[in-house]
Amino acid sequence: MVLNRQGYDDLILYLTQNLALFEKPGEIKPGAPKVMELIEDVIAENVMLICQQHPELNTEQRSQIVREVDGIVYDLQEVLSSVISRPVTVEQHAFIDEFASLVKNLFDSAIA
Numbered sequence: 028m029v030l031n032r033q034g035y036d037d038l039i040l041y042l043t044q045n046l047a048l049f050e051k052p053g054e055i056k057p058g059a060p061k062v063m064e065l066i067e068d069v070i071a072e073n074v075m076l077i078c079q080q081h082p083e084l085n086t087e088q089r090s091q092i093v094r095e096v097d098g099i100v101y102d103l104q105e106v107l108s109s110v111i112s113r114p115v116t117v118e119q120h121a122f123i124d125e126f127a128s129l130v131k132n133l134f135d136s137a138i139a
Contacts, residue, residue, distance in 0.1 A: 028091055028092065028095055028134065028137045029095055029130075029133040029134055029137050030095050030098055030099070032133070032137070034133045034136065035099075035133060038126070038129055038130065038133065039102065041126075041129070042103070042106060042126065043106070045122055046106070048116075048118050048119050048122050049062070049107055049110045049119060050110075052116070053116030053117060053118045053119065054116055054117045054118075055114045055115070055116050055117070056117060059114040059115050059116075059120070060114070060115055061111065061112050061113065061114060061115065062107060062110050062111045062112070062113055062114075062115050062119060062123075063104065063107075063111035063112065065115045065119075065120060065123050066100060066103055066104075066107075066111075066123055066127075067100060069123055069124055069127040070096060070099070070100055070127050070130065072127070073127045073128065073130060073131040074092060074093065074096050074131075076131060077092060077131055077134050077135065077138075078092070080135070081135075081138050084138070088138075092134060095134075096130070099130060
């Protein structure tokens with residue numbers, strides 16, 4: 028659906044161009060989640076939005092979305108393996124939110 032498209036390659040390129048956000052210290056708000064916890068939560072929220080906004084999707088299509096999202100989360104986990112258990116900084120939080128929105132946009136485009 029999206030993993031084999033140019034848009035996903037562009038998204039991974041965008042991630043690699045912003046890796047410095049995960050290599051430098053930054054402001055951490057009290058009670059900030061760990062990097063991986065935030066990634067999983069934000070991506071899951073966006074998957075639920077996709078399914079809510081596209082009620083025409085059948086079970087197989089929804090399952091395919093979940094499988095591909097699992098692959099995306101796995102890729103993020105691999106790229107960010109050295110920082111996934113650290114508390115997320117304010118800048119990282121903003122990036123993760125934006126990245127998850129871009130993932131959602133990829134799926135929205137593929138569905139349309």
